[in-house]
Amino acid sequence: MARLQxxxxxxxxxxxxxxxxxxxxxxxxxxxxxxxxxxxxIGARAVFVFEETIDIPANDVPLDADGYPVKIRVEPDFDQFREQVQDEIAKAQAKVTDALRELPLRNLL
Incomplete structure (x- = not known):
C-alpha cells in the first residue's frame, strides 16, 4: 500500500x-x-512518486525506552540577551546625550 510523506x-x-x-x-x-x-x-512545490520505499530522515521521530516520542524542550538563556540589550540602551543614551550637548542652548529654549 502506498505511503504519503x-x-x-x-x-x-x-x-x-x-x-x-x-x-x-x-x-x-x-x-x-x-x-x-x-x-x-494541494499547494506543494512538487510531488515525488516512487515504487520503492523512500525514508526521509527529517520525518524520523526518536522514541524513548517506552516507545513514546521524545520531546525536547529548549530553554533560552536570557542573561546574555539582557546584557546585550542593556549595552545597546547605554550606547543609545550616550548618543542622545552627545547630541544634546552639541545643540546650541538657544535651540533648547
Missing part, C-alpha cells in the same frame, strides 16, 4: 505557508504525469 522545505521571504514536497512511495500503479497537477491542487 511530507518533506518540509526551508521557508522563503515571500512564503505565506511553509513550503513542502509530497513524497508518495510504494506506489504500484502508473502515475502518468499527474504529479504536477496534484502538486498544484
Amino acid at each position: 511530507i518533506l518540509e522545505l526551508p521557508e522563503g521571504a515571500a512564503d505565506d505557508r511553509p513550503p513542502f514536497v509530497l513524497v508518495i512511495d510504494q506506489w504500484t500503479n502508473p502515475f502518468h504525469g499527474r504529479a504536477h497537477q496534484l502538486a498544484d491542487q
Whole structure:
C-alpha cells in the first residue's frame, strides 16, 4: 500500500505557508504525469512518486525506552540577551546625550 510523506522545505521571504514536497512511495500503479497537477491542487512545490520505499530522515521521530516520542524542550538563556540589550540602551543614551550637548542652548529654549 502506498505511503504519503511530507518533506518540509526551508521557508522563503515571500512564503505565506511553509513550503513542502509530497513524497508518495510504494506506489504500484502508473502515475502518468499527474504529479504536477496534484502538486498544484494541494499547494506543494512538487510531488515525488516512487515504487520503492523512500525514508526521509527529517520525518524520523526518536522514541524513548517506552516507545513514546521524545520531546525536547529548549530553554533560552536570557542573561546574555539582557546584557546585550542593556549595552545597546547605554550606547543609545550616550548618543542622545552627545547630541544634546552639541545643540546650541538657544535651540533648547
